[in-house]
Amino acid sequence: MAFSVNAGESYGLLGPNGAGKTTTISMLCGLLQPDAGSVEVGGEVMRTGRCVAKQHLGLVPQDIALYPDLTARENLRFFGRLQGLNRTDLRTRVDEVLEIVALEDRAGDRVDSFSGGMKRRCNIAAALLHHPQLLVLDEPTVGVDPQSRASILDGIAALQDHGMAVLYTTHYMEEAQRLCDRIGIIDEGRLVAEGTQSELLAAIGQHPVVRLSIDGDPGSLVLALDDEDQVIRCSTGSGRLDVSVIDPARSLAPIIERAERAAVRINGVEVVEADLESVFLHLTGKALRD
Amino acid sequence: MIDLDAAEHESPARPWMVAIALAAKDVRRGVRSKSLVLTAVVGPLVLGLIMALAFGGANGPSATIAVVDLDATATSEGVVAVLGDQLSGGPVSLRTDLRDAEEAVIAEEVDAALVIPPGYTKSLFDQPLALQVVRNNQRAIPGEVATAIAGELASQSDLIRAATSTVVAIDQTQPPLADVREIRPAITVDIGDLQNSFNAALYFGPLTIFLFLGLGGAARSLVREEREGTLARIRSIAVSPRTLTSGSAIGVFIQGVLASLVVYAVSTVAFGARWGEPAEVILVLLALVAALSGLSTVITAASRTEAQAEGWTNACAFLFGIIGGSFFGGAQFPGVLGVVGAYTPNALAMRALIELGPGGQDLASVLPILAALVAAGIAAFAVGSQLMTRRFG
Numbered sequence: 001m002a003f004s005v006n007a008g009e010s011y012g013l014l015g016p017n018g019a020g021k022t023t024t025i026s027m028l029c030g031l032l033q034p035d036a037g038s039v040e041v042g043g044e045v046m047r048t049g050r051c052v053a054k055q056h057l058g059l060v061p062q063d064i065a066l067y068p069d070l071t072a073r074e075n076l077r078f079f080g081r082l083q084g085l086n087r088t089d090l091r092t093r094v095d096e097v098l099e100i101v102a103l104e105d106r107a108g109d110r111v112d113s114f115s116g117g118m119k120r121r122c123n124i125a126a127a128l129l130h131h132p133q134l135l136v137l138d139e140p141t142v143g144v145d146p147q148s149r150a151s152i153l154d155g156i157a158a159l160q161d162h163g164m165a166v167l168y169t170t171h172y173m174e175e176a177q178r179l180c181d182r183i184g185i186i187d188e189g190r191l192v193a194e195g196t197q198s199e200l201l202a203a204i205g206q207h208p209v210v211r212l213s214i215d216g217d218p219g220s221l222v223l224a225l226d227d228e229d230q231v232i233r234c235s236t237g238s239g240r241l242d243v244s245v246i247d248p249a250r251s252l253a254p255i256i257e258r259a260e261r262a263a264v265r266i267n268g269v270e271v272v273e274a275d276l277e278s279v280f281l282h283l284t285g286k287a288l289r290d
Numbered sequence: 291m292i293d294l295d296a297a298e299h300e301s302p303a304r305p306w307m308v309a310i311a312l313a314a315k316d317v318r319r320g321v322r323s324k325s326l327v328l329t330a331v332v333g334p335l336v337l338g339l340i341m342a343l344a345f346g347g348a349n350g351p352s353a354t355i356a357v358v359d360l361d362a363t364a365t366s367e368g369v370v371a372v373l374g375d376q377l378s379g380g381p382v383s384l385r386t387d388l389r390d391a392e393e394a395v396i397a398e399e400v401d402a403a404l405v406i407p408p409g410y411t412k413s414l415f416d417q418p419l420a421l422q423v424v425r426n427n428q429r430a431i432p433g434e435v436a437t438a439i440a441g442e443l444a445s446q447s448d449l450i451r452a453a454t455s456t457v458v459a460i461d462q463t464q465p466p467l468a469d470v471r472e473i474r475p476a477i478t479v480d481i482g483d484l485q486n487s488f489n490a491a492l493y494f495g496p497l498t499i500f501l502f503l504g505l506g507g508a509a510r511s512l513v514r515e516e517r518e519g520t521l522a523r524i525r526s527i528a529v530s531p532r533t534l535t536s537g538s539a540i541g542v543f544i545q546g547v548l549a550s551l552v553v554y555a556v557s558t559v560a561f562g563a564r565w566g567e568p569a570e571v572i573l574v575l576l577a578l579v580a581a582l583s584g585l586s587t588v589i590t591a592a593s594r595t596e597a598q599a600e601g602w603t604n605a606c607a608f609l610f611g612i613i614g615g616s617f618f619g620g621a622q623f624p625g626v627l628g629v630v631g632a633y634t635p636n637a638l639a640m641r642a643l644i645e646l647g648p649g650g651q652d653l654a655s656v657l658p659i660l661a662a663l664v665a666a667g668i669a670a671f672a673v674g675s676q677l678m679t680r681r682f683g
Contacts (some may be wrong), residue, residue: 029526033683048683050305050530059526063519067315069322081311082527084303126523 001191002037002182005083005134010156010166012180013212014173014280020189020256022062022170025138028167029059042133055083058127062138064119065126068112072103075111076129083130087203090129097125101156112226117148124152134165141175153179173276185282197276207232207244210255213268214241224258242272305533312524312537317544326521327446330504330549335556354405357438358391358424361410369406369443370532388424395424401432404440414447415539417526430615430640434648441650458595471474490554490563494643495616498636499607501546501579505586506603508538508591535587539671542586546579566647573653574646583637587674589683610634638663 001024005011010134015021028033028039030046039046042056066075073094080090090146098104101121109113111119127135139155141149156179160166170176176183184194193200201207214221218236225231225243229250232244244249248271259266303311320326357373359366391403405422413419421440425433512534515521524534554571559561565571585606593599612619613627614634631637642656 026522029522031522031525049679050528050533052528054526054528056527059523061519061522063522065519065523067319067520070315074318078311078315079523079527082303082308082524082529084307084528121365166317 001186001189003191003194005165005167007133007165007233008163009182010160010168010180011169012176012183013169013186014176014276015186018188019186019284021186023189024186025136025169025213029057029136030054042089054132054209055130058130058132058134058135060124060127060137060140062140062142064111064123064124066119068110069110071097071108071110072114072125074106075122076126079126079131079207080129085129092121093129097128100128100158102151103127115145115148117144117151120144120148120152121155124155128159134158134166134167136167138169139171140168141170141172143272146232149175173269173280185280185283192283193279200276200279201274202246204279206278206282207246208248208274209272210243210248210251211244211270211272212241212243212255212259213239213270214266215239216262216264216266217265220262221259221264224262225255228254228258248273292454303528303570305530305536308533309536309540312529313540313544314533316508316538316541317548319332319511320507320541320545324505326545326548329507329547330501331552332558333503334496334500334549334553336491337499338493338553338557339561354400355432355439356391356394356400356424358388358403358405360388360408361406362408363411365411365414366406368485369410373404373439392424395426398426401426401555402436404436404443409568410447418444418448427645430644432648434644438648438650490557490565490581491640493553493557493561494565495611495636497550498578498614498616498639499611501549501582502607502610502636503603504545504549505542505582505589505606506593506599507545508542508586509590509599509602510596511541512538512590513593513596513599525682532675534682535591535671535678538590539583539587539674541585543579546582547576550575550579564647566643568577570646570653570656571643573660574639574642574656577642577660578635580667581635581638581663584668584670584674587671591674591677610636613637615640635663635666 003011013024023032027034028041028046030039030048030051033048037054044051044053044056046053046057066072067078070078076094076097077090078186080094083094083242094107095104098107101124103118103122103125106114106118110122111122114122120143124137127137135156141152142154144152153175156166156168161241166179168176168180178199180194182194185192193203195203212221218234218241220242222234222236225234229249230245230247230260232246234244235242243251243255247254252269256266256269317326357370359370374562385454390401390406391405394400395403403424405424407419407422410421412418421444423433425436425442512521534586549570554565554575556564587598589602589606613631614637615631616636632641638659642659645651645656645659646653
């Protein structure tokens with residue numbers, strides 16, 4: 001398995017349970033020594049124990065890795081001290097990350113009084129204290145309500161905008177689709193595919209579909225689209241024509257033009273994106289939540 | 291490989307600062323959960339009070355010391371008379387036969403016996419003779435009282451010997467033995483002061499047992515942190531296993547010191563317990579807690595589950611507590627168990643307290659004991675640290 005994450009990039013690591021996501025993350029974060037190979041973060045070799053590479057990295061574990069009987073501020077101050085923040089920086093930085101995760105009003109409350117979403121946000125905040133170059137998030141939205149999930153995803157997107165690299169594992173395909181610039185799919189400890197969402201979909205022959213509701217003979221339109229570069233294939237149904245295309249945005253105008261020429265009236269247009277679920281199923285033979 | 295452009299980052303925390311932060315967190319959580327208050331303060335005090343009420347009250351045990359006069363001279367009779375005067379506040383039992391005295395000590399009719407050997411009077415003009423003390427390991431404090439009296443008598447005898455030697459040197463004549471009738475060693479041992487200088491065994495025992503029980507706190511905390519994920523976060527930060535071990539040991543040390551000081555202060559102020567000179571007592575307690583803190587790192591490194599931590603902790607508490615005499619007010623087992631038990635941290639600390647109190651020794655004389663306790667703590671820490679490194683890389 002070999003992959004890299006660049007500054008400002010979000011990399012999604014997808015795999016079914018038992019695929020090796022957590023083991024991979026454990027090695028990335030210096031919790032587990034690899035049998036072979038190496039991990040470098042910011043040019044420094046990652047090892048278990050004390051090493052410079054760990055200073056570049058912030059880990060958001062899958063569990064709520066906070067002390068429930070301490071307040072949010074006490075938790076953050078503790079982890080900040082471990083990161084080497086001095087007294088002044090610590091105070092400032094704790095306030096900043098509390099603001100980032102929108103918990104400044106609850107800073108003095110014990111973590112065990114928080115909702116699941118608030119705990120998750122505080123869990124992320126603890127990894128941001130030392131301005132890591134790489135943020136590793138292991139299923140950070142498990143058990144979170146939709147509102148909190150949206151808030152968490154927005155926050156992560158904002159971190160990317162500030163140049164932070166993000167490595168993200170999730171069971172939620174829509175999160176990976178929304179958040180990740182590139183995606184790696186692992187199964188049984190191997191990286192079976194890697195690329196942008198479009199590249200992965202294309203690699204397995206999955207393309208977006210322009211679904212047309214039509215009056216008239218779809219056959220004439222199929223013929224008309226035969227030599228269109230953007231069109232991959234067509235399939236017909238009752239009053240419907242599904243056109244698989246490379247890029248929906250660039251293919252819509254030629255399709256409408258060809259339909260007019262073929263005297264086919266278009267009553268409605270819908271773009272159906274292919275999703276990663278099908279990619280995943282194709283590559284691993286398993287559903288993501290298996 | 292994760293490939294990132296180098297960017298500014300914080301400097302790594304110094305290991306000792308990390309260790310202190312880890313320890314402070316453990317203490318804060320202990321105080322907040324009230325577990326520290328219950329196991330380290332309330333528990334020992336309540337158990338101590340129960341034991342005090344059950345075994346003779348808070349004033350502690352009294353000493354009955356036999357004096358065996360095997361010299362049977364006018365001088366030795368004078369010594370016995372002086373002792374009788376000095377020990378007027380405490381019970382004294384005069385014996386004339388050593389075997390009789392030994393049997394009385396074994397049967398616990400008396401707590402200890404001071405033996406004035408045959409030839410004692412002659413020794414005042416010649417080579418010194420060793421004074422013998424018959425002790426019962428079950429009765430450490432009276433034994434120390436008798437030893438202190440013997441020590442005082444020996445030093446007074448040395449003074450007499452020096453004075454008579456000078457007279458002999460000037461006159462070149464040997465004073466007739468009949469004249470020694472006039473020699474009365476000026477023994478100034480106050481047995482009441484001695485035996486009352488330390489009556490806190492009933493609090494010290496429970497304190498040590500609860501200190502032992504507190505050893506597993508760090509281990510349980512680590513196992514819980516491993517399960518809940520906070521350990522993974524800590525380990526993903528630049529924290530070495532050695533620093534983790536140090537933090538754990540410092541946390542146990544702080545909690546132990548806190549518990550010791552509270553038990554010492556409360557038992558003294560509220561229950562009238564007498565531990566000895568405060569500075570000396572505190573040094574002994576610090577040395578004991580240092581030894582136990584080192585031991586706690588071994589338990590922490592060896593425990594993979596909370597049940598294991600509990601098991602190791604209980605085993606240590608009861609094993610050390612029983613053979614070290616903490617369950618029975620300083621009483622020790624006979625034979626091999628007694629020898630082994632005498633070198634447990636709790637027994638060593640008890641010995642130091644008794645030597646400083648009833649034994650009338652100064653701090654310098656118990657420094658080897660304190661050094662042994664600290665050395666044991668450091669050695670145990672080294673083992674625990676090595677085990678932690680092996681466990682977490």
